[in-house]
Amino acid sequence: MKTPFQRFAGAFAATALLSATPVWAQTLNIGVIGELASFDTSQVSGGTWESDVLLDVFEGLVTQNPKGEAIPGVATDWDISDDGRTYTFHLRDDAKWSDGTPVTAGDFVFGWRHLLNPKNASKYAYNLYPIKNARAVNTGELPPDALGVVARENGKTLEVTLTEPTPYFIELLTHYTAMPLPRHTVEKYGRDWTDMDHIVTNGAFKPVEWVSQSRITAVKNPEYYDARDVALDKINYYSTEDRNAGISRFRAGELDVLREYPSSRYQWLKENLPEATHMSPMLGSYYYVFNQRQGEPTADPKVREALNLAIRHQVLAKQIMAGTFLPAYAFVPPGVHHYTHQELPFKGQSMDERMARASALMKEAGYGPDNPLDLTLRYNSSDEHKKIAIAVAAMWKPLGVRVHMQQAEATVHYQAIAQGDFDVARAGWVADYNDAENFLALLGTGAGNNYGAYSSQAFDQKMTKASTTLDADKREALLQDAERIAIDDNAAAPLLYYVTRNLVNPALTGWQDNPVDDHLSRWVSFTP
Amino acid sequence: MLSYTLKRLAFAVPTLLVVITISFFLMRAAPGGPFDGERQLPPEIEANLKAAYHLDEPLPMQYLRYMGNLAQGDFGPSFKYKDFSVTELIMQGFPVSLEIGGLAIGLALLIGLPLGVIAALKRNSTIDYLVMSLALGGIAVPNFVIAPIMALVFGVLLGWLPAGGWNGGALPNLVLPVIALSIQQIAYIARMMRASMIETMGSHFIRTARAKGLSEVQVVLRHALRPSLLPVVSYLGPAIAAIVTGSVVIEQIFGIPGIGRYFVQGALNRDYTLVMGTVVFYGALIVLMNLLVDLLYSALDPQIRYND
Numbered sequence: 001m002k003t004p005f006q007r008f009a010g011a012f013a014a015t016a017l018l019s020a021t022p023v024w025a026q027t028l029n030i031g032v033i034g035e036l037a038s039f040d041t042s043q044v045s046g047g048t049w050e051s052d053v054l055l056d057v058f059e060g061l062v063t064q065n066p067k068g069e070a071i072p073g074v075a076t077d078w079d080i081s082d083d084g085r086t087y088t089f090h091l092r093d094d095a096k097w098s099d100g101t102p103v104t105a106g107d108f109v110f111g112w113r114h115l116l117n118p119k120n121a122s123k124y125a126y127n128l129y130p131i132k133n134a135r136a137v138n139t140g141e142l143p144p145d146a147l148g149v150v151a152r153e154n155g156k157t158l159e160v161t162l163t164e165p166t167p168y169f170i171e172l173l174t175h176y177t178a179m180p181l182p183r184h185t186v187e188k189y190g191r192d193w194t195d196m197d198h199i200v201t202n203g204a205f206k207p208v209e210w211v212s213q214s215r216i217t218a219v220k221n222p223e224y225y226d227a228r229d230v231a232l233d234k235i236n237y238y239s240t241e242d243r244n245a246g247i248s249r250f251r252a253g254e255l256d257v258l259r260e261y262p263s264s265r266y267q268w269l270k271e272n273l274p275e276a277t278h279m280s281p282m283l284g285s286y287y288y289v290f291n292q293r294q295g296e297p298t299a300d301p302k303v304r305e306a307l308n309l310a311i312r313h314q315v316l317a318k319q320i321m322a323g324t325f326l327p328a329y330a331f332v333p334p335g336v337h338h339y340t341h342q343e344l345p346f347k348g349q350s351m352d353e354r355m356a357r358a359s360a361l362m363k364e365a366g367y368g369p370d371n372p373l374d375l376t377l378r379y380n381s382s383d384e385h386k387k388i389a390i391a392v393a394a395m396w397k398p399l400g401v402r403v404h405m406q407q408a409e410a411t412v413h414y415q416a417i418a419q420g421d422f423d424v425a426r427a428g429w430v431a432d433y434n435d436a437e438n439f440l441a442l443l444g445t446g447a448g449n450n451y452g453a454y455s456s457q458a459f460d461q462k463m464t465k466a467s468t469t470l471d472a473d474k475r476e477a478l479l480q481d482a483e484r485i486a487i488d489d490n491a492a493a494p495l496l497y498y499v500t501r502n503l504v505n506p507a508l509t510g511w512q513d514n515p516v517d518d519h520l521s522r523w524v525s526f527t528p
Numbered sequence: 529m530l531s532y533t534l535k536r537l538a539f540a541v542p543t544l545l546v547v548i549t550i551s552f553f554l555m556r557a558a559p560g561g562p563f564d565g566e567r568q569l570p571p572e573i574e575a576n577l578k579a580a581y582h583l584d585e586p587l588p589m590q591y592l593r594y595m596g597n598l599a600q601g602d603f604g605p606s607f608k609y610k611d612f613s614v615t616e617l618i619m620q621g622f623p624v625s626l627e628i629g630g631l632a633i634g635l636a637l638l639i640g641l642p643l644g645v646i647a648a649l650k651r652n653s654t655i656d657y658l659v660m661s662l663a664l665g666g667i668a669v670p671n672f673v674i675a676p677i678m679a680l681v682f683g684v685l686l687g688w689l690p691a692g693g694w695n696g697g698a699l700p701n702l703v704l705p706v707i708a709l710s711i712q713q714i715a716y717i718a719r720m721m722r723a724s725m726i727e728t729m730g731s732h733f734i735r736t737a738r739a740k741g742l743s744e745v746q747v748v749l750r751h752a753l754r755p756s757l758l759p760v761v762s763y764l765g766p767a768i769a770a771i772v773t774g775s776v777v778i779e780q781i782f783g784i785p786g787i788g789r790y791f792v793q794g795a796l797n798r799d800y801t802l803v804m805g806t807v808v809f810y811g812a813l814i815v816l817m818n819l820l821v822d823l824l825y826s827a828l829d830p831q832i833r834y835n836d
Contacts, residue, residue, distance in 0.1 A: 038610035121580035126570050139572045194611050212612055212620050214694045214785035242780040244676060245692055251684045252691035411560030411798055418568055428566060448568035
C-alpha cells in the first residue's frame with residue numbers, strides 16, 4: 001500500500017517523463033482542404049492539398065525553398081547542352097530512402113516510366129511530355145524503356161533528353177509527377193508499396209499513419225540528407241473540407257496552419273486574428289471564356305471588346321469579393337518569373353470613356369436597346385462564382401446585354417463548356433509551374449483547355465517560336481507579343497487573380513507567403 | 529418466425545438487384561464523368577484512364593462486369609481514393625459512423641421517450657408546451673446550424689471540448705458530434721411518443737386497467753407503454769439505417785472519418801464504384817432494419833404474428 005505522498009510522487013515523476021518528450025518534440029498540425037488520392041504520385045488527381053503532403057514526403061531532382069523557388073534537391077547541380085535538349089543531373093551521394101537504401105538515378109528512370117506507362121493511367125502524365133518519346137510511351141506506341149532518360153555512372157547521373165528545348169523544364173521538375181519511385185519496394189510489394197507498413201519515401205518526412213478521410217501523420221525521416229536542419233518531428237495533415245469548421249479548429253489551437261480559408265471570412269479574420277491571417281498574390285487567373293465558335297455572337301471581336309470594356313475589375317475585386325482577389329487586366333498574372341506583366345490597353349481610361357466606346361462597338365455589331373444581345377453565362381456552382389456572375393451581368397446590362405445564367409456542378413459545367421455549349425463561361429487556371437507559357441498555352445489553337453476555341457495564327461506562331469527559343473530575353477519578348485495579340489483580340493475576359501489565403505500560427509518561423517503557395521514543412525519550425 | 533425471416537431475406541435479393549441496376553444506369557446517365565474537371569485532359573490521357581477502368585467498354589458489358597465482381601464481394605477500386613478499395617473505404621468508415629450514430633440514437637431514445645411520455649401524461653400543461661416547443665425547435669433548426677455553433681461555444685470560446693477531429697474515437701471527441709446528431713432525433717421521438725401515448729391513454733383497455741384499480745404508474749408502465757412504442761419502432765428502422773450510415777454535415781464539420789461523406793462526394797466526383805458501393809451497402813442495411821422492425825413488432829404487439 002502506497003502512502004498518498006508516494007502516489008503523488010509517482011504521478012509527478014510520470015507526468016515529468018511524459019511532458020519531457022513534448023518539450024523537444026515539435027508537432028505541426030495542418031488543415032488541408034481535401035483527401036490525398038494516393039501516395040503513388042502517378043495516381044494523384046491534382047489538388048493543392050495533395051502537393052501539401054507529397055512535397056513533404058518526396059523530393060525530386062529539384063525542390064523548393066520557402067519562397068517557392070526551384071533549388072537543387074536530390075540533384076546537386078546540372079548541365080544543359082548548348083541546344084537546350086539534354087540535361088545532365090548530378091545526384092547527391094547522401095540521398096537515401098527512409099529505409100536507408102540510396103536514391104539512384106535508376107529510381108527516377110523507374111518512376112518516370114511508371115508515370116508514363118499507359119497501364120497506370122496517370123492523369124498528370126502529360127507533365128513530363130517534354131521528355132523525348134514521353135507522349136509515345138504514354139499512348140503505348142513505344143515501350144516504356146524508349147523514354148529519353150538514362151541512368152549513368154552507377155546511378156549517380158541522370159541524363160534527360162527533351163524533344164524540344166523547354167526553358168521551364170527545371171520548374172517542371174518541382175512538381176510531384178517528377179518524383180523518384182522506390183524501385184526496390186515497388187518491385188517487392190507491387191501496388192501495395194504505398195501501404196503504411198511498406199512505404200518508403202525520400203523527403204524530409206515519411207508517412208506513418210493514414211486514417212482515411214481524417215488524418216495523415218508523417219514523422220521526420222532520419223535518413224534524409226538534411227535531417228539535421230529539419231526542426232519538426234511530426235506533422236498531422238487533417239482533411240478539413242469544411243473550412244469554416246477549420247477556422248474553429250484553428251482558433252481552438254487544434255491546427256497550426258489552415259490552408260485556403262474561405263474568402264467570405266477574410267474581413268473577420270483580418271480584424272480578429274490579424275497576425276495569423278495571411279493573404280498574398282498567387283499564380284492563378286480567374287477569367288471568363290468567350291465562345292468563338294462559328295455563329296456565336298461572341299465570335300464577333302467587337303462584341304468581345306465591348307464586353308471587356310464594360311467590366312469593372314476594381315469593383316469585382318474590392319467590393320464584390322471584399323479584397324480577396326486582385327483585379328486582373330491580363331492573362332498572365334504578375335509575379336511570373338522572367339516576364340513583364342502586360343495589361344489591357346484601356347486600363348487607365350475612365351469608365352465613361354470605356355462605356356461610350358463599348359456602346360459604339362455594340363451598335364456597330366448590330367446590337368442596341370431595340371435589339372438586345374442575349375448571352376448564356378455558365379458557371380460552376382459556388383457562392384463566389386455566383387456573386388461574380390451577377391455583378392458582371394449587371395455591368396453588361398447598360399450595353400443592352402441580357403444575361404441568362406446557368407449554373408451546374410463542376411463536372412457538368414466543364415463537360416458542357418468543353419463541348420461549346422455556352423456563350424460566356426467561367427474558368428480558372430492555377431499555374432503548374434512558374435512560367436508565362438503555362439497560362440498562354442490555354443489560348444493555343446486546339447489546346448485542351450481552350451474552351452472558347454480562340455484561334456489566331458499570329459498568336460500560335462509566336463508561341464511555337466517561343467517554345468524553341470533558348471535565349472530567355474528573346475523568349476520573353478515572344479511570349480509578350482503573343483499575350484498582346486490575345487489581349488488585342490479580346491480572346492477571353494480576364495477578371496481576377498487568385499490570392500493565397502492561409503491561417504498560420506504566429507509562433508511558426510520559416511513559413512513564407514509565396515506565389516506558388518507551396519510550403520515545404522522542412523523549412524518550418526516553432527519559435528522556442 | 530425463422531422461416532418468415534428466411535423468406536424476407538430471400539425477397540431482399542431481387543429488391544437489391546433492382547436498386548443496384550437502377551442506380552448503375554442512373555449514375556451513368558448523369559452528365560459529366562469521373563475525369564471531367566477544371567482541367568481538360570489530353571485525349572491520350574483520357575483514353576488511358578477509360579481503358580484502366582473499363583469505361584471504354586459498352587455499357588451492358590460494364591454492367592455485367594460490375595455484377596460479376598459484386599457477386600464475388602468485390603466493390604471495385606475507388607476512382608478517386610486510389611490507395612483504398614471501395615470495400616476498404618466502407619469498412620474503415622462504417623464503424624465510426626456506427627459508433628456516432630448508435631450513440632446518437634441511444635441518447636435520443638433515452639431523452640426523447642421519457643419526454644414524450646411526460647408531455648402526453650401532462651397534456652396541455654406548461655411542461656407539455658415547453659417540451660413540444662423545444663421539440664419543434666429541435667426539428668426546425670438544422671444540424672448544419674447547431675453543429676458549428678456547438679463547436680464555436682464549447683470548442684473555441686469555452687475550450688471544454690475539441691472543436692473537431694476524431695482522435696481514434698476518444699470520448700471528448702465524441703461528445704459534440706453525438707449531441708449534434710441526436711438533437712433532431714430527440715425532437716422527432718418525443719413528438720411521436722407523445723402523440724401515440726395520448727392515443728393509447730384514450731383506449732378501452734386503459735380504462736379497464738384503471739377500473740381494475742391499478743395505480744397510474746402501473747397503468748402507464750405495464751399497459752400503455754408497449755403499444756405506444758409501435759410508431760416509434762417503425763420510425764426507428766429506416767432512421768437507424770440513415771443515421772448509422774453517417775451524416776455528411778456532422779462528419780465534415782467535426783472532421784470525422786465516417787462514410788456519410790461518400791454518398792455526397794462519390795456522386796459529385798462521379799466516382800461510380802464508390803457510389804454503387806454506398807448504395808448497395810445502404811440498401812442492404814435498410815432491408816435488414818425493416819426486417820428487424822417487423823420482428824420487433826410481433827414482440828411488442830401480441831396481435832401481430834407472422835405465420836408461415
